Amino acid sequence: MTDKVLLAQQTFDLNQCIAIALEKNITVDKAELDLDNKNLDVKSYKNERLPNVNGFTNLYSNFGQSQDIFGNNARNDNFNGTLGLSSSYSILNNGKLRNSIKKAKMELEASGQDLALLKREITLKTIQGYLNVLLQKEICKSVDTALLFAQHQLQKIQKSTDLGATSLTILYEAKAxxxxxNEKNRQAHYTIDKAMLELEQIMAIEPDQNFEINTELQALSSLPESNYKSSDLYASFLQQHPGLKKYALLNEALQFDQKAIKAQLYPTIDANLTLGSFYFNNLTTSFGRLPLFNQLQNNFSQQIGLTINVPIFNKNAVKIAVQKNKIQQAENVKQLELEQLTIKQDLAKQLLDLDNYQKQYKLATNILEVTKKAFELSLKSYEAGKISIYDLNTSRSNLLTAESELIQTKYNTLFTQIVVQYLSTGDIKL
Structure with missing residues (x-):
């Protein structure tokens, strides 16, 4: 998606933001180039199965004299050359090429899982950034309401003070x-701008006033309680995790590589074919006496041969390479176990956090309801002259705190639900 499209559209939903972040991320582009490189490796290994063909030619002259076995000296000036084609083809390589191709394919698929892992990380960052903007916007609404209330109270007290019914102390407290x-409101709007900037940076787009996100998130209207079974989720996490697939593929690649290495212990057979001719002209008997094309035709020859290579001693190079390969496989197995352990621990933490946030959300909802009632009573008591403006401001501040805590807990719960769902199914449902 181009910047022009970004400027034309007014609002973006979460899926659109994720799509833009994935499309414009430079790291994703680099990973895709690496994938293209690995794909070329596969093609290169496949091409090794084809015969190679080379053309050759050379022209040269000799000048001077030479002595024969009888001690006679004679001029040996000549002009000659060769022309031909040569080709070779591997008949027997003990599966080295076949296993090298399979290894390259596994490494290609492993790079694909690296790309999937990178896209997963970018997706989660985008979700977090998107929800953070919505969180700050919702908190800002509460702060705006608190500012309007403070302004309304100040106007009332100002009028009352002008009539001489209220002391200057109360007026100055209302102004303070x-x-x-007002400062809280400024800070809240700054926090929104900062959250928007962070989201724009995740999406790799230039900050622009026309960029806005859709605030109508259906999942926020009703926050259902999630009850997950740890064992089922763990199996889903393992099945969906690109890192686990990557190390499994790399281990397969190493197994094919080991077979390719061991193939060097056995004889190989290559077929060779050479087609060519030569030209020779003794310059001492006049140049051009023997026509070029006639000689090339008369001297045309073909050679077919087999080259058999039998390894006898390779300084234990193959043995050491196999040992290194086995060590790499063992490292991959341990890395796979470590990834599985990390996934299990992360899942346990996320489920614990989710349970805590859901309980906290219920408590925060109850606290907000009680705090609202307390503020309503405080407002009536203040208007009746039973409590001071300090008590009223404290009650209003407590209400803002309760609202902010409920909003924060709601988004914490929603984000954790989305993460658990996404990591276990690969889908984002809002």
Whole structure:
């Protein structure tokens, strides 16, 4: 998606933001280039099964004299050359090429899992950034309401003070409270701008006033409680995790590589074919006496041969290479076990966090309801002259805190639910 499209569209939903982040991320582009490189490796190994063909020619002259076995000196000036084609083809390589091709294919698929892992990380960052913007916007609404209330109270007290019914102390406290709420409001809007900038940076787009996200998230209207079974989720996490697939593929690649290495212990057979001719002209008997094309035709020859290589002693190079291969396989197995352990531990932490957030959300909902009632009573008591403006401001501040904590807990719960769902199924459902 181009920047022009970004400027034209007004709002983006979560899936669109993820698509843009994946499309414009430079690291993804680099990973895709690496994938293209691995694909060329596969083609290169496949091409090794084809015969090679080379053309050759050379022209040269000799000048001077030479002595024969009888001691006679004679001029040996000549002009000659050769022309031909040569080809070779591997008849027997003990499966080295076949296993090298399979190894390259496994490494290609492993690189594909690296790309999938990178896209997963970018997707999770985008989800987090997107929800953070929504979180800050919702908190800002509460702060805006608190500012309006402080402004309304200040206007009422100002009028009352002008009539001489309210002391200057109460007026200054109302002004001070309004300025405090004004600063909170400024900070809340700054936090939104910062969250938007972070999301734009994740999506790799230039900051622009036309960029906005869709705030109508259906999942926020009703936050259902999630009950997951740890064992089922663990199996799903293992099945979906690209890192595990990557190390499994790399181990397969190493197994094929080991077979290719061991193939060097056995004889190999190559077929050779040479077609060619030569030209020779003794310059001492006049140049061009023997026509070039006639000689090339008369001297045309063909040679077919087999080259058999029998390994006898290779300084234990193959043995050491096999041992290194086995060590790499063992390292991959351990890495695979470590990844599985990390996944299990992360899953346990996420489920614990999710359970905590869900309980916290229920408590925060109850706290907000009680705090609202307390504020309503405080407002009536203040208007009746039973409590001071300090008590009223404290009650209003407690309400803002309760609202903010509930909003924060709601988004923590939603984000954790999305992460668990995405990592276990690969889907994002909101």
């Amino acid at each position: 409270n309004y300025e405090r709420e």
